[in-house]
Amino acid sequence: MAFQTKKFGTENDILIASQLNYRVGCIVTNTEVEADENGEKWLRAGTPIGGATSVLKDRQTKLSKVADATVQGILLHDVDVTKGEANAEIVINGWIDVLKVDSTTRALLTSTITDALPNIVFMHGRED
Secondary structure, eight states, rough: OOOOOOOSSSSOOOOOSSSOOOEEEEEEEEEOOOOOTTTTTTETTTTTESSSOOOTTTTTTTEOOOSTEEEEEEEEEEEEEETTTTEEEEEEEEEEEEEGSSHHHHOOHHHHHHHHTTTTEOOOOOOO
């Protein structure tokens, strides 16, 4: 797996009280991710990430964008998955400021997702 870094300016910070959040590293795939106008595939910060196997039980499990109760966490940063799998971090416990999540990704945070993540508080803080 090749590692690639791309900056869009400043890093998107979707957290409230970042020191009180718990995160876990994982591998994400580009399943269910459509290419943008440049042919790139990005998972945006705030995307619900999950899969059938728990990343806490199998650290090599590959997770993807989900819209159901298989969600395991919320993607912490934007991740480029144009070339396939990539390393990422998901928030598994803490506070997410939904107003800091872009509007397209915010629409993915349905009650199915939020109810399946009882250790994450989804707050409406402030837009930057």
